[in-house]
Amino acid sequence: MLRHGGQILVDQLVRFGVERVFSVPGESFLAALDGLYDAGIDNIVCRQEGGVAMMAEAYGKMTGQLGVAFVTRGPGATNASAGIHIAHQDSTPLVLFVGQIRRQDHDREAFQEVDYKSMFGGLCKWIAEVNQTERLPEYIARAFTIATAGRPGPVVLALPEDMLSAMADVPDSTGPVVELAPTLHTVSEDALTWLSGFDRPLVVVGGPHWSAEAAKDLATFSATQNLPIALGFRRQDYLDNRHPNYVGDLNVGVNPKLAQRVRDADALLVIGSRLGDIETQGYSLIDPANPHCAILHVHADPNEIGHVYQPDIAVTADAVSFTRALSRLPASATDWAPWTTSARADYDAWIKPQETPGDVKLEQVIAWLSDTLPKDAILTNGAGNYAAFLHRYFVFKAYGTQLAPTSGSMGYGFPAAISASLEHPEKTVICLAGDGCFQMTLNELSTAAQHGATPIVVVVNNGRYGTIRMHQEKQYPGRVSGTMLSNPDFAALAKAYGGHGETVTKTADFAPAFARAKASGTFAVIELIVSEDALSTNQTLSGLAKS
Known part of the structure; x- marks a missing residue:
């Protein structure tokens, strides 16, 4: 039966048991979007390709299944590279499908042309370009095998748009390899x-x-x-x-x-x-x-x-x-x-809380979350000084409740929280984020609104890139340069996207604010206004070792 390449690709995904993919659409893979039209695969449409790759990575980390992402050529692929780096360092199985220019236009520096083998060579386990429509099943089967074998990791397949739109009569792949656990x-x-x-x-x-x-x-x-x-x-x-x-x-x-x-x-x-x-x-x-x-x-x-x-x-x-x-x-x-x-x-x-300056004590907020949340609540975070509080004071009680990048990537927590909320709508999902961390991917608030994700984001606002400022104060004391932030009203921003938003200026106000956020039934942002000194004294990465 003749099928266009996009349909052949999607049929392989169905055969491999893929239930959800993450994407930002592009004209370079319209045939794949057509294949997804009635495939029964949930396509989570995101706002930026970095969010796409991070959500797919979080899905792979959370479920143990392979995460699948689609992005377009050129800037789409470069944006997605942050998530590929996370998947590589976190050993997460993921396949990124990247749209590519027409095969006949290679090496002309055509519109958005990129040599993906050079670009992704050190970021993934395998990178290949599929130039024959009839070989799509072969490449996809190999990609899934490599991504999950040994130390798992990301695989990138570039898909020329004319290859995807071309017709071919080719059998589907035989399906994933079944591995039996060894006797040890x-x-x-x-x-x-x-x-x-x-x-x-x-x-x-x-x-x-x-x-x-x-x-x-x-x-x-x-x-x-x-x-x-x-x-x-x-x-x-x-x-x-x-x-x-x-x-x-x-x-x-x-x-x-x-x-x-x-x-x-x-x-x-x-x-x-x-x-x-x-x-x-x-x-x-x-x-x-x-x-x-x-x-x-x-x-x-x-x-x-x-x-x-x-x-x-x-x-x-x-x-x-x-x-x-x-x-x-x-x-x-x-x-x-x-x-x-x-x-x-x-x-x-x-894990006994050590007091920090200011009216909002982050150590007490984390301890309250640890004591109050259901044991299956999922917590996500990106990178920043605030994360040290989470790692120190939160007591994780069940597997599958922590989603965080071992690569130290900022901006990860919120896309991961959306992915977790979509996969487990019955669970409480909390994203801890710094003001700088959250602003890297907060445009995905629109994705949460569109697809019905309901994470609660706790934004720790100290008006600076806290970790870098900490190192700066240690190495170049008194010479602040490039680490201050001008922030929006995060609570108002959440409301603008159709969610719930609150600002907390005292520790005692956090619990009631959290209860209202949970009761809202939608995604929510709780902004914590913390002291500028709170994350640069005895609770920072260096201070933790001294307290």
Whole structure:
């Protein structure tokens, strides 16, 4: 049966089980839009391609399924590159379809022409251009396989507009590859035997490939062995933070006592995490050239093992399968109780709010949210000083409740919150954002209004790019340059888009404002007017380590 390329493409998406895509339309992929017309796939039309890619990335991170995005050529693709970088560093499966100029016009610097292989070469797992309509099923099947295999990540397919509009008679792909979880019983036994030879082991869990069942298995394993569990940067929902063996997360503003515990550990069992820059505080907690401790590294991609740290033992396996095997082992004869109990006590002390200046105490707002929200509430954030408060004071209680970029990308939180609200309309979705962070993607308020998303955005307004200002004050004190912000009335802006908006100037007013936002039944923005000093004193990334 003859079909145009856009229909062939969409038919492959249906065959692969895609239920939702994110897009900003472009004339370069009109045939694909035509294919989506009656395909039964939900097309979330966004306002800027950065938001498109971030929503698709959040979808992939949240569901474990592959995120799919469509953007047009040239500026559309360059805008989307921010989300591709997030997906790459966060190990999130994603396929970005980019419209492309006609094949016959290549190398003429035609309107919006870009060499995508050069542009995306270092940002994704694979980039290709499909120049034959009949090969679309082949390329799409390969793209889905590469995006999800090993260490997941983004794949980019460029689609010349004349290729998409051309007709072809070609069979559909056979569908996604079915992978069976490996049997890891013997390997996990060996790992526990190895671990039992150490007095001060620390288990570090992060990376991709996680699930609610994996979180339960990790809880069982840690309780059975009485081992301390530290989670990777922005992977705080991989274990209920109330679990007695949870000892904190290795984030930018890490608990200094947890950092010291990494230094004091004589063995690290690293599951899923790359053990990267943030988790190691710029590779200072563990010297790549001369690690102070033994390392057993478990990762799904063999190319990641030994990339920075040479482990004593390497296991190529996904974190879910390996943790499941660990959870079925009997207790070790080694007693790690004192070491674990001490580490947990450090965490409990760390999350007690430390007072900041001003009439709105962000530490109290976060503590109230932690104590009040349903345990399945989803929290999103981008990057900024405000995020340190969330990571320190919010107690994550269930898997799937944290959406944040390990790449440190500003503007991520709000598109992610829209994606989460559309996927889980029954859940409370909260976006924490700084004033600078929110303004990078707040145009997606219109997307929320159009598609019925109802996240609540808590905007921390201190009139500056807080993190950069903090570093500026440390390195060039008293010489403020390029870090001040002039902000709109965020509450009024939310109302202009048809949502609910409030401004809070005192801590006591936050809870009633939140209740009204929740009751509004629409998206909402609560603007917190915080002291200009609040995010540049003892609660900042540097101050966190001193408090």
